[in-house]
Amino acid sequence: MNRKSIVELNQICKIYQQGKLQVTAVDCLSLQIAQGEFSALYGPSGSGKTTVLNMIGALDEPSSGDVIIEGKTLAGMDRTALSRLRRDRIGFVFQAYNLVPVLTAYENAEFVLALQGVPIRERRQRVMSILEEVGLADLADRRPDELSGGQQQRVAIARAIAPEPAIILADEPTANVDSATANGLLDLMENLNSNKGVTFLFSTHDQRVMDRARRLIELKDGKIASDGVSP
Amino acid sequence: MNLFSYAARNLRRSGQRTCIMIGAMGFAGAIMIFYAALLEGFIMTTEKNAIGMETGQVQIHVHTYLDDPDIYSQITSQDEAMAKLNRLGYHSAPRLFAFGLAAAGSSSSGVMLRGVDTEREPLVTGIHQHVKSGNWLDRNDPTGVVIGQKLARIIGVGLGDEIVIVGQAADGSMANDLYRVRGIMKSVGEGIDRAGFFMIQETFRSLFLLDEGCHEIVVVPSKNTTKSLDEMTAEIRAAIPQYEVKNWRQLRPVLARIIDMTSASLVVMLIVTYAAVGILTLNGMLMNVFERIREFGIIKALGMPPWKIFTIISLEAIMQVSIASILALFLAIPLSLYCEIHPLNLSSLAPDSATIAGIAFDPLWYCDLTSNSILLPLFFMFLFTVLAILYPALKASLIQPLKAIYHR
Ligand SMILES: Nc1ncnc2c1ncn2[C@@H]1O[C@H](COP(=O)(O)OP(=O)(O)OP(=O)(O)O)[C@@H](O)[C@H]1O
Ligand SMILES: [Mg+2]
Numbered sequence: 196m197n198r199k200s201i202v203e204l205n206q207i208c209k210i211y212q213q214g215k216l217q218v219t220a221v222d223c224l225s226l227q228i229a230q231g232e233f234s235a236l237y238g239p240s241g242s243g244k245t246t247v248l249n250m251i252g253a254l255d256e257p258s259s260g261d262v263i264i265e266g267k268t269l270a271g272m273d274r275t276a277l278s279r280l281r282r283d284r285i286g287f288v289f290q291a292y293n294l295v296p297v298l299t300a301y302e303n304a305e306f307v308l309a310l311q312g313v314p315i316r317e318r319r320q321r322v323m324s325i326l327e328e329v330g331l332a333d334l335a336d337r338r339p340d341e342l343s344g345g346q347q348q349r350v351a352i353a354r355a356i357a358p359e360p361a362i363i364l365a366d367e368p369t370a371n372v373d374s375a376t377a378n379g380l381l382d383l384m385e386n387l388n389s390n391k392g393v394t395f396l397f398s399t400h401d402q403r404v405m406d407r408a409r410r411l412i413e414l415k416d417g418k419i420a421s422d423g424v425s426p
Numbered sequence: 427m428n429l430f431s432y433a434a435r436n437l438r439r440s441g442q443r444t445c446i447m448i449g450a451m452g453f454a455g456a457i458m459i460f461y462a463a464l465l466e467g468f469i470m471t472t473e474k475n476a477i478g479m480e481t482g483q484v485q486i487h488v489h490t491y492l493d494d495p496d497i498y499s500q501i502t503s504q505d506e507a508m509a510k511l512n513r514l515g516y517h518s519a520p521r522l523f524a525f526g527l528a529a530a531g532s533s534s535s536g537v538m539l540r541g542v543d544t545e546r547e548p549l550v551t552g553i554h555q556h557v558k559s560g561n562w563l564d565r566n567d568p569t570g571v572v573i574g575q576k577l578a579r580i581i582g583v584g585l586g587d588e589i590v591i592v593g594q595a596a597d598g599s600m601a602n603d604l605y606r607v608r609g610i611m612k613s614v615g616e617g618i619d620r621a622g623f624f625m626i627q628e629t630f631r632s633l634f635l636l637d638e639g640c641h642e643i644v645v646v647p648s649k650n651t652t653k654s655l656d657e658m659t660a661e662i663r664a665a666i667p668q669y670e671v672k673n674w675r676q677l678r679p680v681l682a683r684i685i686d687m688t689s690a691s692l693v694v695m696l697i698v699t700y701a702a703v704g705i706l707t708l709n710g711m712l713m714n715v716f717e718r719i720r721e722f723g724i725i726k727a728l729g730m731p732p733w734k735i736f737t738i739i740s741l742e743a744i745m746q747v748s749i750a751s752i753l754a755l756f757l758a759i760p761l762s763l764y765c766e767i768h769p770l771n772l773s774s775l776a777p778d779s780a781t782i783a784g785i786a787f788d789p790l791w792y793c794d795l796t797s798n799s800i801l802l803p804l805f806f807m808f809l810f811t812v813l814a815i816l817y818p819a820l821k822a823s824l825i826q827p828l829k830a831i832y833h834r
Contacts, residue, residue, distance in 0.1 A: 281727060287724075
């Protein structure tokens with residue numbers, strides 16, 4: 196029996212105009228991500244991983260083809276609707292400098308919930324329990340510059356999962372941290388996936404991430420070169 | 427986390443730049459408030475000298491007098507006119523004028539003889555308090571006269587010295603008599619300084635054989651009034667239609683223009699100064715926005731609506747300009763109040779008092795801290811800050827998150 200489909204890409208292309216040159220970053224790519232997946236896009240630099248994630252995250256639009264999130268086609272949605280969709284249904288973890296520097300870990304983690312207008316009491320409860328889960332309850336009052344790179348990424352993960360989005364898009368989340376920290380972050384995300392059913396889609400060069408991912412999608416020149424459940 | 431504390435924390439984060447911007451805005455604001463207070467003081471002093479010492483608010487003459495100030499061009503029914511004015515709520519005083527020659531020793535000079543009603547004149551001008559040395563006129567001293575300070579120098583007389591006056595009386599005969607200087611005026615204006623020769627009305631009448639009538643009636647409202655100058659002029663004109671009624675702006679158009687231009691020059695100075703400060707603000711806010719462009723990209727990606735980002739940046743600017751305003755007030759108000767009592771002394775630049783275009787300018791430059799001199803500079807400071815942040819704020823709020831996140 197099929198699980199619910201979260202992301203559906205139908206023949207999407209992304210063509211950048213660079214001067215007179217046309218760069219095809221994503222070339223007629225189709226892909227489905229189902230609820231509860233823990234998948235990774237990998238491939239050489241410039242193969243289109245970030246571009247695909249940005250289109251799924253409604254930060255970028257394809258030159259042609261359809262992006263469908265939880266059954267809704269993004270094409271034709273206005274800016275406000277796209278902004279809502281990002282706020283409510285998508286969690287982002289960027290490579291680095293994810294956090295708002297003047298806000299504490301707690302405030303960063305509650306950022307999206309505050310935008311959603313979740314009442315302050317409920318917000319406090321949810322954010323504190325999530326910070327507990329990512330192991331940062333004691334550091335809630337620290338600013339990003341008082342946290343290590345790995346701790347900052349944990350705050351970013353906390354912020355991403357707090358609104359209970361449909362999917363979390365993480366573009367090379369381990370690229371800027373050392374090996375031990377990377378493993379810690381992966382443990383955390385794996386646990387969130389298996390215990391809470393949070394759907395993750397990574398882009399990565401990192402062998403450790405590929406070792407953990409349960410589905411590996413290889414990109415080459417903007418096309419899917421291989422797609423399979425990892426052994 | 428509310429927008430207010432977000433904005434405040436951002437200001438604290440770039441603390442040094444924030445301080446420089448607030449300092450620059452506050453200092454410019456303080457200077458402009460002080461400058462505005464000085465201009466208000468200048469206008470006040472100039473008006474006080476010209477209108478309060480000499481011209482009054484409104485003057486009445488026979489129609490031909492101003493073009494041809496002839497001793498025969500007299501207002502004959504002055505008592506009736508002054509009674510009417512009194513009922514309308516105005517003080518008034520009659521004046522008599524004649525040309526003559528003043529001689530002392532071997533020097534002589536043409537003078538404008540002025541017959542003063544010593545009871546009524548103090549109701550309309552403050553000239554009786556404007557004596558530099560000696561005393562003002564006194565009815566018990568019919569041969570005592572008060573003269574302008576330059577005239578005293580020209581003919582070389584001091585207090586107690588005698589002056590011979592020669593003129594033509596109303597009947598065509600030669601009028602001459604001997605007078606004694608009992609007072610010398612401070613500077614009032616070129617006319618009085620060079621040729622002012624004041625005597626009591628009775629002495630004037632007997633010298634020129636004028637039994638009745640006067641040449642000029644000076645009018646001021648007897649109490650504070652909300653009527654405008656034009657309204658007062660029209661009211662008096664309606665009450666006394668047989669004579670020519672003109673207000674000080676019509677009588678002294680150069681003075682009126684100087685005062686108007688002084689007010690206008692404040693606005694010009696405000697625009698020039700704040701345009702410079704505004705560019706500094708714009709630069710600071712642009713740096714602020716570009717430094718944080720990635721941050722704006724990320725919070726927009728997370729779903730922050732543009733208006734909230736606009737609000738954050740506006741709040742940052744408004745907080746800065748508010749603190750700058752308080753700083754400006756703290757600097758400028760004590761300084762201006764001090765200069766209300768201790769004027770800037772320009773007498774080393776302009777010995778005695780200078781007259782320009784016949785108008786006396788007091789070498790002691792007082793401040794007059796009016797609500798206008800505070801509010802106008804602050805208003806312009808807010809206005810220019812708003813203009814300066816518009817571009818950076820729009821830029822930050824409308825930026826595409828993707829461009830901002832991958833901005834290098
Ligand atoms: N804004 C842009 N303008 C022009 N070309 C772009 C733009 N963004 C990406 N590209 C091009 O699109 C292609 C795919 O880029 P993308 O960033 O998706 O690759 P990637 O797989 O994420 O690479 P990396 O592993 O280095 O992050 C590249 O050839 C890149 O040069
Ligand atoms: Mg990439």
